[in-house]
Amino acid sequence: MLNCPFMKCEVSVARSQIKKHAKKCKYRPFNCPHCGHKGVYIEVVEIHYQNCTEYPVACPKNCSTKIKRSELQCHVDMACPNTMVCCPFLDLGCKAKTKRSELKKHIDSNAGQHRFLVSSTISELRKENxxxxxxxxxxxxxxxLLESKVSTLENKCSKLEGDLFSMLHIHEENEAKRSKAVAELGEKNTILESSLSTxxxxxxxxxxxxSATCKENKQLKGTLSVLELKCTSLQTQFGKLKSQMTNATQQVTAKENKMKKLYDNCVAKMTAIEEQITSTIPHANVDKGEYSDDSYLSNCYRKLENSLQAVEEENTELKASLSVLGRKYWNLEKMLSDLQDHVCNSDQEVTSAKQNLLHLLQQFETQAVGPPPQQQQNRNNDYWIHDYRLIAETMKKHNWTLYLKTMAETSTQFPEPVSPVIMKVEGYVKANNSTLFTSHFFTSGSGKYKFQLAISVSYDKTAVPYMSVYARLLKGEYDSSLSWPFVGSIYVTLLNQxxxxxxxxxxxxxxxxxASFEGGGRxxxxxxxxxxxxxxYFISHYELETTKQxxxxxxxxxxxxxxxxxKAKNSKDCILS
Known part of the structure; x- marks a missing residue:
């Protein structure tokens, strides 16, 4: 038994069958008979034949023709008799489709229709021609016409070229002037930058x-509070001393009257005694109150002199105490006057510091912004008021009284004080039946309506124990652009000073x-x-004058x-004044 000589084959056969197996082994070397691709038998047959461009394949149109795979698409498009093709007279209007093998038959059978299409197409082409x-x-x-217009335009163009050259000359002159102006503006900008830094x-x-003024105001506030306490205590002492002096004066006057009556009684008694002595003892010698024959009369006269001397000494002591009280009264009055002057001077210093601050702020605004144009005057006034109020807010934390004075001045210093504003009303008298009017102010929100407040102080506190506060519309600068009647809200706060x-x-x-319809008309x-x-019935006089300041x-x-x-509601019901 021997192994197959080909690498990937793992089959073992007998030596007598090895050559026969090598001829049929699927891993034997094999070349594609169509394109010559080299490989093993199983790879060429199972894989390469599926992608070989030279491999013969059958026509997909079933025309019984085998052709190379690379030429198959060309055969189907150009030569296959079973491929459906359009009539060659498609551009003339024939939309029929038939097999390539039957195309000649279609042309022959539809020759008349094709001739009609050709003739109609020729007539259309003639019309189009x-x-x-x-x-x-x-x-x-x-x-x-265009050539004539072109010649005209050429003439205009030549004229425009001449105008353009003249304009270019003017532009060069203007450019020189602009460069000079830019240089001047640069110098001015440098000056303005230096001014801005300054x-x-x-x-x-x-x-x-x-900040220094705020500190000084705080110190002045403390000093003023101390001085006010001192003034209060001195006024109390002054009242006590004044009452003591009045009582002492009354006592001195009573004692002087008593002494005068006693002296008159003594004189009358002495006169009566002398007359009695003269009548009873005609030869008696009376000299300076001493009687030679009667010791009783001498003792009486001596007692009278002692009582007169005691009265005179008491009168002297009373006069001395009265003089001391007068000196104390004069000293206290001088001290009170000095304290009042000091308080007045402190108030004047605070007012002067505030005026200096306002003057510096005005100077800064003038130098930084410059005089605004007329159309921006109102807007700049609003900005000025806003900055002024911001400065006043810093005073609000340190000196409430100074803050009230400062904010009240904005309602009179600026021509258009817009709500919210602080109004000062002077001339309040407890027993005066009169009406006090504030300066004008404008509403905020949708439109500037011009108003003022009217404060009615009642004369008879028992009959009408209340102070009244009213609002009244004034003729304003913006009335023509506002909607009428006025509809809105007004809140008034009486401030604790x-x-x-x-x-x-x-x-x-x-x-x-x-009120929108009764008093809100234009x-x-x-x-x-x-x-x-x-x-x-805004506030009672008792609460106004006793509970708070x-x-x-x-x-x-x-x-x-x-x-x-x-917008106003039911404006047709508005009562115009």
């Missing part, structure tokens, strides 16, 4: 001055209230609406929040 000739003649005419340093200094707590807030005009005649709308230095402070709505 004629139309193309007409189009060509039209194009020739149009070409002549302004930045000034702004830093202003910040430092502001001593501290930023315990404020009194109330609505005087609400969005859905009837002012067409005069400067203000004759109708006032608000709260007649709402009234100080005969003044009140109000915070006003006025907002306009988008």
């Amino acid at each position: 004629k139309s193309q000739k007409e189009s060509q003649s039209n194009l020739l005419g149009a070409t002549g 302004l930045s340093s000034q702004y830093a200094k202003l910040k430092n001055n502001l 001593a501290d930023n707590t315990d404020h009194y807030r109330m609505s005087i005009w609400l969005l859905e209230s009837g 002012v067409r005649s005069g400067q203000d609406n004759s109708l006032l709308y608000g709260q007649p 709402y009234v100080m230095n005969n003044s009140l402070y109000f915070n006003v929040e006025a907002t306009a709505a988008t």
Whole structure:
């Protein structure tokens, strides 16, 4: 038994059968008879024959023809008699399809139809040729017209070239001017940059001055509080000393009257005694109150002199104590006057520091921005007010009184104070039946409506124990662009002047209230609406004057929040003034 001589074959056969097996072994060397590909028998037969381009295959159209695999597609497209082909007169309109072997029969059997298609196609081609000739003649005419237009355009082009050269010359001159202007602007920009750096340093200094001013305000606030306490204690002492001095003066006057009566009684008694002595003892010698014959009278006279001397000494002591009280009264009055002057000077220093700060801020705004154009004046005013309020907010944390004064000035310093604003009302008198009006202000929200507040102080506190607050529409600059009647809300807060707590807030005009139609009409005649709308019982006089420090230095402070709505409801019911 021997192994097969071919590598992949694992069969063992007898030596006598080895040659016969080698001729039929599937792993024997074998070349493709069609293309000459070399390999083993099983690989060539089972794998290579499936992809061999020279291997003969049958026609897929069943025409009983075997042809090389590489030429099969060409045979099917060009020579196979069973392939379906279109009629050669397809472009003329015949859409029939038939086998290639029957194509001649189809042409012969449909010769008349094909001739008709050829003749109709020829007639269409003649018509098309004629139309193309007409189009060509039209194009020739149009070409002549275009040539004339081209000549005209050439003339215009030459003229435009001349104009272009002149424009280029002007452009060169303008370019030179522009370069010069750019150079000048560069110099100005350099100057502005230096100015900006200077302004930045000034702004830093202003910040430092502001912080220093805040510290000074804090110190001044502490000093003022101490001085106010001292003034209060001195006023209390002054009142006590004044009452003591009044009592002492009354006591001195009573004792002087008593002493005068006693002296008059003594004089009368002495006169009566002298008359009695003269009448009873005609020869008695009376000299300076000493009686030679009667010791009783002498003792009486001596007692009278002692009592008179005691009264005079008591009177002297009373006069001395009265003089001491007068000196103390004068010293206290001088100390009180000095303290009042010191408080006034401190208040003036705070006001001066605030004015200096405002002046520096105005100077900074003027230098940094420059005078704005007229159309941007209102916008810049809004920015100025916003910055002013930001500065005031820093004061709010350190000095509430100074903050109120500063914010109240914005309602009079700027032409268009927009809500929310702080209003100061001066002239509050407890027993005065009058109406006080604030400066004007504008609403925020959808539109600037012009308003002012009216504060009514009742004369008879027992009959009407309340202070009233009303709102009144004024003729404004934006009335023509607003919707009428006014619909919105106005809230008024009475501010506690001593501290930023315990404020009194109330609505005087609400969005859905009837005031929108009664007092919210547009002012067409005069400067203000004759109708006032608000709260007649805003705050009681007892709470106003006793519980909190709402009234100080005969003044009140109000915070006003006025907002306009988008559109009025039932505008046909509006009562116009």
